[in-house]
Structure formats: C-alpha cells, structure tokens
Amino acid sequence: MTKNDLQTYIQQKRIGYLPVYHSECRGPDHEREYRTHIRVGEINSKHNNKIVYSDWYKNKKTAESCCAIKVLNYLNQQGREDLNNKYQEQKKTRQQQEQEIESPPPQQPQQLTYQTKQSIDSLFSKFISIDKNKIKDELIEKQKNDGNLLSGGFSYLHFNEPTQMEKDNEIERLKRTLGDLQQRVDTMNSIFQDENCNNLTLGQIKTIGMPIIKTLQQGDDGKPMEMNKSKPRDYQCELYRKSMEKDIICCLPTGLGKTLISCLVIKKMKQLNPSKQIVFIVDRIPLVIQQSDVIETETGLKVLSAHGETFKPVQLKQRFDVLVVIGDLFNKLLSNGDLNILSFCLIVIDEAHHIVKEHSFAKLLRDKLNTIPEICHPKILGLTASPAGKKDFFNTLLSLKLISKVSRCEIIKPTNQSIIPYINQKNIKIIPIPTNNLERHSIQILKDLISKYKPNLSNNQELFDSVTSVIDSNTLKGLGVGGGGGGSNSSTQNHNLNKFLSSFFEKINDFINFKMFGSAIPVGLNLKSFLIEEISNIDDVELQSEILAMVHSLPCDEEIADSISKLEIALQILDEKKSDDLKAIIFVKTRDVAKKVYSLLDQLRMGDRFSFIKPNLVVGHGSIGGMSISSQKKAIEEFRSDQCNVIVATSVVEEGFDVPECNIVIRLDPPTTVTANIQSRGRLRNRDSYFYGIVKVDDPREDNIYEFFKNQERYLEEAINFLKTGELPISLKQQNYTTQVNQVDEEMDTNSYFASASALVQEMVIQVKRHTFDFGIAWEHTPDGSGFFNAIATFYINKEAAHSHFKSGQNKKTAKENTCKSILQSGLIYNLIKNLE
Known part of the structure; x- marks a missing residue:
C-alpha cells in the first residue's frame, strides 16, 4: 500500500482527515535507508499534527507502505473512540429529553425529518469501514418499508412517545447494532494486519462487510430450521450439526437425502449472514435445474440457476440468495470479476469426490480461496456418496487425506446403525456369461492380425475404440501394440487393414453383447458368410488371402447356436420382472451401444412377448451424438410419469439425474469406478428392487470386477473409520x-x-x-x-x-x-x- 492508496482510501470512505507526507533518507548511495512521515490532522478539529511514521527501510516503497498501514490503524482507533463518545452523547441527550417531556407529542406521520437524518449522519460519520451514505439510504428504505430501523432499532426516533419498556428494548437493540458495526471495524483491522490481504482491492475490502458467522451462536439449541416440505431424519440433523461445527464433506449413500442436509445448512447460514450469498456448485448441467428446484422449494430462498447454455452474466445483477452453478462457470465468473468470492458465506459442493487434480472443484478450493485471507473464507460443505475408490486401504486413506487437504474439510460418515433403517434392501445379482467358441476364435483372429500387422491405433480413434471394446489394453501391449502403436507396412495396406478391422471388431462386439450384426437381428445367422463378404471388400489381394485363411478356422454355425448375449440376459430379466409398476434402467458404456440397445428394444416391443416395454434413451449432451438438456429432461419426466418404463442410459444418469421409484438396474457393461458402481446402484429407490451386473467370466476387464468394487467400498468405510477413531482395520492388523x-x-x-x-x-x-x-x-x-x-x-x-x-x-x-x-x-x-x- 502506497501513500496514493491511503489517500484514495480516505476519499472513498469520506473520512475527515488530511494527511501530509514527508520523506527522508540517510546513509551513502549504496546503503540508503528511507522512512516516511505522515502528519494526520482532522479537518476543522483540535486534533491536528498527529504524527505517525515508519522505521528505517532499505527502499522508499516499503517505508511508505508500512507508514500507510500505521496511519490506517490510527484512523481505526480514532474512529472507535469517536463512536463511543457519540453514543454517550446520544444517551445523555435522550435522558434529558425524557425528563423534560410532560405530555406526549401530537401524532405525526412516520417519516424521517431533516433533524433525524442529521442524527443518523452524525452517528455513523466516523465509521471508516462503511460508506455512511449507503447506511443512511438503507435506514431510510427500512423506515419506508416497515416503520422501523436496523431490524427493529431506532424506534425512539418516531414522533410517537414510546413506553419505558420500549425505550429499554431499543437501547439494547442499539447496543447490538453498534456492536455489529464495531465487529466490522475489528474485522477491517484484522484484514489490514493480515499480510495475505495485500492483493485485496478497495472494492473487495468494501464487499467484505460483516465477518462471516460460521457456527451456531450461544443459546442455539442445535435444532435445524424447519423446511417447507420435508422433515429431516435424525442422521440428517446430526450431519447438519457437524457441518455447523466445522467444514465437512458429508459421505452418505445415494438416496438418503444429502441435498436436504445442504438445505438445512443453507437456510441457517443465510439467517446468520443475511447480507451474504450462498453458492451451490454442481458438476453436470442437469443437476443445476434439479438442485435449484429442491433448494427453492425446501428453504423458500431466492435461487438463481446458472449454466453455460442459457446463462448471461447480466443475470447476476438480480437479487438472489443462492446461486446454483456449474463449477467451470463459477470459476470463470470469479476470474472475469462478474462475481466476488467475498460475497459468499457458504460454498456447497455436490459430488465432492470430484475434488481431485485439475477438476474445477479442486481449482476453486485450492487456488481461488488462497487469494483471500483466512478470516474471509466461506464455510465449505461437500456432498458425496463415495469420496474415494482405490485398490487398497493404504491408497484409499491417502486419497481421503488429499481431498481433505485440498478442501480443508473433515470427511464425515454417519454410523451404519443410524442409516440402516432407511437403506433400500436391494437384491444384488451378478450374472456370469461364459465365452463361447465363436467369441474365442474371433478374438484369436483379431489378436493374430494385430500381432502380425501392428496396425496404427493412435491415428484412428474409431479403430482404437473398437479394438479396446473387445481386447483389453494390457493384452494389446503384450501383442506389441499400445495406444500409440504403428505398423511398418505400407500406408495402403494399413488403410485396408484398418478399414477391415474397424468393421470386424464392431461386428464381433455386437455379437458378444447383442447376438446381432449390423442394424438388426439376422435371421439364420451365418458368421462365416458374413465375414467372407467383408473380406472381399479388401483391395489388397495378398492381405485378403491371409485374412481369409484365418477366417476359415472359425467353427461351424451350429457350434454357436447355444451362445448367449448380454442383451438376451437383460431381456429375460425384464420378462421375469414385468409388472404394471416396472421401472428399469439399462446402463451401457457408450452412446453408440445405447442407441443400438434402444433401437432393438423399440423393435422388440412390436411383438407379443415384449409388448410391455416402453423404452427411451438418455445419453450425454456432448456435440457428437449427444442429447440436448431439454431432451434429457423430457425423457426423465416421461419415465417419472409412466409414459416409458425402460431407460437405456450412459453414465449421465449415474449421478446426473434424480430418478425416483426405479426398481430394476441392469448393467450390460460394468462400471468403470467404484463411485459409478455406487451411483448406479443408488438409482434404485424402491424397497423391493434389484441390481443385475452381467459380466463375461473370461474377460480380464469384467471377471471379478464387482468383487473388486465391493472391496473398494470396504476400504472406504475402513479408512473413514480410521480417520475418525484411529482404529486400524482388523484385516490389516491380523x-x-x-x-x-x-x-x-x-x-x-x-x-x-x-x-x-x-x-x-x-x-x-x-x-x-x-x-x-x-x-x-x-x-x-x-x-x-x-x-x-x-x-x-x-x-x-x-x-x-x-x-x-x-x-x-x-x-x-x-x-x-x-x-x-x-x-x-x-x-x-x-x-x-x-x-x-
């Protein structure tokens, strides 16, 4: 801070002081030392010639900065003394007026007179931390609205004679008001003394206002405020109290009301900090509207929804209590200056398991909050069903500690006893499917082709996706080809080979999953004939003959008659569980597969056996093959209103939508992470519900995958318990x-x-x-x-x-x-x- 900054600050705050600067130096040129004197005199006052100066420093800028800070401390102290004197004068004047009054004055309209405005001006003129004109305007506006000032204060300014009890009450209220203002001055002093505040602008300092109240106040019974619609359960009330004690990440299974816990904290924090706002940050666009509706319904607060498709920064000028926003957009608004982090008293982070690496959540907590002093940090509340999913207890513990480090939060999980009565009793069934002769022979042909020709997978994303849908990456590395593999054959031969492999891999993958080729289920399946026709399209005669020799090693058609596809298993499940209240979700990995399954279901429902199926499709909203937000929302609403009863979906539904009353989840493709596994199971909301995982037993990517995820969930529970109690898992100690x-x-x-x-x-x-x-x-x-x-x-x-x-x-x-x-x-x-x- 330089002397110009100090002068600007004094002008901004309309302080009646006039600083006069003088600098001096000593020592030879190569060892110069500087200090600055500032004579601070109150205009038209006897307090002239107050001198504040700095010690000797090696450069002029440091001397000026230190001196300016001392001046500010002096002005702060002077402001407090003047405030106390003014309060004592006001009290003495009112006591004299009470003694002189013999009869009540006549009725007058309740409006502020010029003298009343003068008294308000006089009362706040020495508060350097606030703009007195702004306070005055707020007081006048408050008077117009409800005939009262500062939440019930200053009623003695009315022309109606108050009773003695009313006078005493007003005095106490005035004391509290002055105490709040004093607290603001003390906050400013703390900020000026905090070396981390050097980068704050005057506008940011003005925005800080009252310090954030982050905990329950003395006398609060700890019970959450009533919601408009829902009544919180005991474990939700307990997690609310934990959040009001400290910053936490609330770890709670999907479907047990994490959002309601956040609503309890949101409503209380708004009550404690009425001048501040709250931000609720989500990871996916569908959650913006969904969570906005819940928060507004439960709390009654004004909610503003913001996501990239429709939001304009000008909307931030309207009044709102809670901002629900995508993480990337919130960071962008902060960086552009459209929002100020100092305006918020609470940050709620949904799906807090994303607080990792360079995710927008981590950038906000790690980078943005480091730019403001600790005293100004808002309260943090994270929500997640699974904050970490690692391969052992050791790495799970490390992951939890890293999330805690970045978020500055303690990870809290309620006891199993408190939530078991509310957990849906889901029937989990893992259905293994053996690999048949056709699949084994076909995959072997693919391996032989890759091993011999080393196709370039890095320059053909479509081919790479097709290959890895059938052969896992470790097997590819064993064959000498990875994501960046490339062959030494001619470009023409590579082109022909890549073209054939793309088609061949896709057909084999379709058969494994759906027992189909192309866009429809074939009548009289004959794989050899189909592949021979594919090979005939290869221009390279030598390559054509080599691949043809491999294809002739495939088994006869009758050997694949008993093969079972994943889709057939899914259809059997739907047929067995069909009912009037059927609500099923079929999860797949990619959009292309989702569209194929949906198309097949749409064809099958035309027949008698599957006429009960009313399918729909929900995939992500990306530009390539994606759905719009409105189309996604429409599909979910049709599912909710029974217009459809089977949704084919990608991971977007795992944590992107609230899907109520779902009673069947079928995973054709296993989830990629333990979090995805927990989230997809969490879509089941009915008591009598079923989860089916269909896996290939000979596929290293799928075999035992659900057992692996089960162990990861156990590690998570053990790690959270260890952080809480210090008790190592029994399995580790033994x-x-x-x-x-x-x-x-x-x-x-x-x-x-x-x-x-x-x-x-x-x-x-x-x-x-x-x-x-x-x-x-x-x-x-x-x-x-x-x-x-x-x-x-x-x-x-x-x-x-x-x-x-x-x-x-x-x-x-x-x-x-x-x-x-x-x-x-x-x-x-x-x-x-x-x-x-």
Whole structure:
C-alpha cells in the first residue's frame, strides 16, 4: 500500500482527515535507508499534527507502505473512540429529553425529518469501514418499508412517545447494532494486519462487510430450521450439526437425502449472514435445474440457476440468495470479476469426490480461496456418496487425506446403525456369461492380425475404440501394440487393414453383447458368410488371402447356436420382472451401444412377448451424438410419469439425474469406478428392487470386477473409520509381514513382489509424496554395544521430525529390515498419514 492508496482510501470512505507526507533518507548511495512521515490532522478539529511514521527501510516503497498501514490503524482507533463518545452523547441527550417531556407529542406521520437524518449522519460519520451514505439510504428504505430501523432499532426516533419498556428494548437493540458495526471495524483491522490481504482491492475490502458467522451462536439449541416440505431424519440433523461445527464433506449413500442436509445448512447460514450469498456448485448441467428446484422449494430462498447454455452474466445483477452453478462457470465468473468470492458465506459442493487434480472443484478450493485471507473464507460443505475408490486401504486413506487437504474439510460418515433403517434392501445379482467358441476364435483372429500387422491405433480413434471394446489394453501391449502403436507396412495396406478391422471388431462386439450384426437381428445367422463378404471388400489381394485363411478356422454355425448375449440376459430379466409398476434402467458404456440397445428394444416391443416395454434413451449432451438438456429432461419426466418404463442410459444418469421409484438396474457393461458402481446402484429407490451386473467370466476387464468394487467400498468405510477413531482395520492388523508385503505390492499394481519390507516401506513413503504431502524418511545406523546394530528410521512431516522407530540386527541390512517389519506390523505409517495436514 502506497501513500496514493491511503489517500484514495480516505476519499472513498469520506473520512475527515488530511494527511501530509514527508520523506527522508540517510546513509551513502549504496546503503540508503528511507522512512516516511505522515502528519494526520482532522479537518476543522483540535486534533491536528498527529504524527505517525515508519522505521528505517532499505527502499522508499516499503517505508511508505508500512507508514500507510500505521496511519490506517490510527484512523481505526480514532474512529472507535469517536463512536463511543457519540453514543454517550446520544444517551445523555435522550435522558434529558425524557425528563423534560410532560405530555406526549401530537401524532405525526412516520417519516424521517431533516433533524433525524442529521442524527443518523452524525452517528455513523466516523465509521471508516462503511460508506455512511449507503447506511443512511438503507435506514431510510427500512423506515419506508416497515416503520422501523436496523431490524427493529431506532424506534425512539418516531414522533410517537414510546413506553419505558420500549425505550429499554431499543437501547439494547442499539447496543447490538453498534456492536455489529464495531465487529466490522475489528474485522477491517484484522484484514489490514493480515499480510495475505495485500492483493485485496478497495472494492473487495468494501464487499467484505460483516465477518462471516460460521457456527451456531450461544443459546442455539442445535435444532435445524424447519423446511417447507420435508422433515429431516435424525442422521440428517446430526450431519447438519457437524457441518455447523466445522467444514465437512458429508459421505452418505445415494438416496438418503444429502441435498436436504445442504438445505438445512443453507437456510441457517443465510439467517446468520443475511447480507451474504450462498453458492451451490454442481458438476453436470442437469443437476443445476434439479438442485435449484429442491433448494427453492425446501428453504423458500431466492435461487438463481446458472449454466453455460442459457446463462448471461447480466443475470447476476438480480437479487438472489443462492446461486446454483456449474463449477467451470463459477470459476470463470470469479476470474472475469462478474462475481466476488467475498460475497459468499457458504460454498456447497455436490459430488465432492470430484475434488481431485485439475477438476474445477479442486481449482476453486485450492487456488481461488488462497487469494483471500483466512478470516474471509466461506464455510465449505461437500456432498458425496463415495469420496474415494482405490485398490487398497493404504491408497484409499491417502486419497481421503488429499481431498481433505485440498478442501480443508473433515470427511464425515454417519454410523451404519443410524442409516440402516432407511437403506433400500436391494437384491444384488451378478450374472456370469461364459465365452463361447465363436467369441474365442474371433478374438484369436483379431489378436493374430494385430500381432502380425501392428496396425496404427493412435491415428484412428474409431479403430482404437473398437479394438479396446473387445481386447483389453494390457493384452494389446503384450501383442506389441499400445495406444500409440504403428505398423511398418505400407500406408495402403494399413488403410485396408484398418478399414477391415474397424468393421470386424464392431461386428464381433455386437455379437458378444447383442447376438446381432449390423442394424438388426439376422435371421439364420451365418458368421462365416458374413465375414467372407467383408473380406472381399479388401483391395489388397495378398492381405485378403491371409485374412481369409484365418477366417476359415472359425467353427461351424451350429457350434454357436447355444451362445448367449448380454442383451438376451437383460431381456429375460425384464420378462421375469414385468409388472404394471416396472421401472428399469439399462446402463451401457457408450452412446453408440445405447442407441443400438434402444433401437432393438423399440423393435422388440412390436411383438407379443415384449409388448410391455416402453423404452427411451438418455445419453450425454456432448456435440457428437449427444442429447440436448431439454431432451434429457423430457425423457426423465416421461419415465417419472409412466409414459416409458425402460431407460437405456450412459453414465449421465449415474449421478446426473434424480430418478425416483426405479426398481430394476441392469448393467450390460460394468462400471468403470467404484463411485459409478455406487451411483448406479443408488438409482434404485424402491424397497423391493434389484441390481443385475452381467459380466463375461473370461474377460480380464469384467471377471471379478464387482468383487473388486465391493472391496473398494470396504476400504472406504475402513479408512473413514480410521480417520475418525484411529482404529486400524482388523484385516490389516491380523496380517503377518509376508502376507502384507505381497498384498500391498500386488495392489500397487507392480509386476513382482517386493523383495523386502524395507523396499515396501520406501515405496509407501514415495506414494505419500506423490499425493503432494511433504513426507520423508531418513535412516541412521548405530552400534548397540553388544555387537549388533540399531537401524533408526526417522519420519519427517513438513521438514520436521515427526517420529523415530528402531530395531536391532546382526548387521545394518538386517537391522533395517527388522525396523521396517516392525513399522509395517505396528501401522506406524498409517497413523502418520492420519495426522498429515
């Protein structure tokens, strides 16, 4: 802050002080030191010639800045003294007036007189933290609306004579009002003294206003305010209280009312901070409208919805209490200056498991909030069904700690006992389908072609998608082809091969999933004939003959008569569960597959067996093959109103829409993450509901995938419990050293077991560092006096020694190994991770 900044500040706040500047320096040119004097005199006052000056500094700018800050502190103190004097004068004047009054004055219209305005001007003229004209206008407007000032204060300014009780009440209200204003001055002092506030503009400082109240006040019974529609359950009230105590991420299964918990916090925070606004941030556009409707209905607050398709920044000029917005758009509005983060007292983040890496949620919490002082940080509330899904307890714990670090939140999960009565009893069934001869032979042909010709997959996204839909990436690497693989054959031959492979892979994939080729189910399936016709289109004669020889190795048609496709299984399920209240969702991985399944269902419902099916389609809103937001919403509304009873959907429905009363979920393709698995199961809302996962048992991408996700859910629950209680999972404590080393190594996705415990400990330390924590280990070896050695491991957190651990051995290597075994068996690293910040 320079002297010009100080002068501008004084003018902005209309402060009656006149600073006079004087600078001096000392020492030779190469060791010059500077300081600045400012004489601060109140205009037309006896308090002239108050001097504030800085110490000696190495440059003129620093001297001016330090002196300006001291001047501001002086002005703040002077403002408080004047305020107290004015209050005492007001009190004395009113007491004298009460003694002189013998009879009540005549009735007068309730309007502010010139003298009343003068008294208000006088009362607030010395408050440097606020614009007195703005306060005056607010008071006048308040008087016009309800005949009262500042939430019931200043009624003694009316011309009607108040009773003694009313006078006492007004005095107490006035004291509270003045206390609020004093609190604002103190907040400003804290901000000016905070070195992180140097980048704040005067406009931002003015926006801060009253400090944010983030916790329940003394005398509050802790009960949430009533909602307009819903009555919160006990666990929702408990999570509301936890949120009002500290910043939290609320981890709660889908369907148990996370949004209602946020509404409880939103309504209370608005009551505690009436001049501030609230932002509810979501990850997907459909959630903007959906959550806006819920918040407005439950709280009665004014909600503004904002997403990229229809929103214009000019809409921010209208009055609103809660802004529901896409994360990317909110960050953009902050960067462009259309919004000020200081205007918000609460940030609610829906689907908070996205607080990772460079996601917009992480950028907001990690980058945007770091630009404002801690005292101005809004309260944070995150909502998620699954904040982390990792391959072992160790990595799950690290992931949770990283989310907590970025969000500055504690992850909270209610006890199972409190939510079990409300969890739908879903029947989960995993249906394995064996791979038949046709699939095995066809996939082998594909592998042979790829191994021999090494097609270029990096330059053909369509071919790459087709290939990886049948053959997993690890198998491709084993064949010598990855995402960037390229062959050495001629470009013409590559073109012909790629063209054939794209068609061949697509047909094989369609057969595996749907037992169909092309756009319809064939009558009298004959795969050989179909593929021979495909091969005949290849221009390269040599390539054509080589592929034709491979195709002739396929089995006869009768060998595939008993093959079962995933779609056939799904149709059997729908047929068995058909009823008047059928509500089913069929999840697939890609938009193309979703459209094929929908088309097939639309054809099948024309027959007698599946006439009960009324299908619809919901895919993402991207530009290529996507649906508009209105089309998505229309499909969901038709599902809700029974105009359709089967939705074929991609992941957009996993967490993008509220789908009530769904009783069947069928996954033709397994989910890609444990979060997607939890979200898709969460679409089931009926008590008597069913979840079906259809998997290929011989496919490494699908076999045992649901068991893997089940373990990940267990790791998540164990990690959250460990962070809360410090109690390690029983399974981890019961493992001996060998099992633990082998298991953790396998879950870290390496190709061989660790040779030693010390190698595993070192790898765990590296993993913690990769999660951006300042964590390290140092070793020291000392003789113990009896011919053995002690290996001392010292763990460092933020460059400071956090814990030391040692064991002895016959030599240094043995001692180090014994120390690492003890570290692993004691769970020391887990406890150190628990305390990371």
